[in-house]
Amino acid sequence: QSVLTQPPSVSGAPGQRVTISCTGSNSNIGAGFDVHWYQQLPGTVPKLLIYGNSNRPSGVPDRFSGSKSGTSTSLAITGLQAEDEADYYCQSYDNDLSAWVFGGGTKLTVL
């Protein structure tokens, strides 16, 4: 059972917009800790996608965006492409656990 809750799977057709939610609590996201997102393409190492709720590292397309509200955050992907098919994980810090916490991951399928 992950501290951060993500939907197990989402899907969309090429060109569409999809969102992946990440819900926490008042001891992590709601306490003001930033949320970060990672993309793991099939058979590869996780890669930082979004840091500090909404910032993209150099090289990440602006089709990827993050937002935060209260105890929830979302990753949005616009103009969906076949190469976006991957697992996506959110991550934050939990004050009660004194630990980094991850969501369980969301598998994005491009139809």
Next chain:
Amino acid sequence: QVQLVESGGGLVKPGESLRLSCAASGFTFSDYYMTWIRQAPGGGLEWLSYISNIGNTMYYADSVKGRFTISRDNVKNLLFLQMNSLRAEDTAVYYCATATYSSGYYAGYWGQGTLVAVSS
């Protein structure tokens, strides 16, 4: 460019020990906090531990506290994870990563991972 290369994984029996290493290059290692994260086969990501840039502060997940020890050598640009009393549930790919602060830390650069399998 930033490079992190893990080594030391392998097959061990329950109760045995293993020491993972992570060789860092392409950045000023002593400026960065570092972290270990693992991923069980077919599973999600699990944070294990992180260490401050000068190695004087360490934090652990409850699942490994008392069994795993993180350390670093800033002269040789190496990060370590000493794993004792290994269990079957410790079977996973172990990644080292840089840890950068943004109201909480995140893993910026990742190594390719090293597989640890615990089985009798």
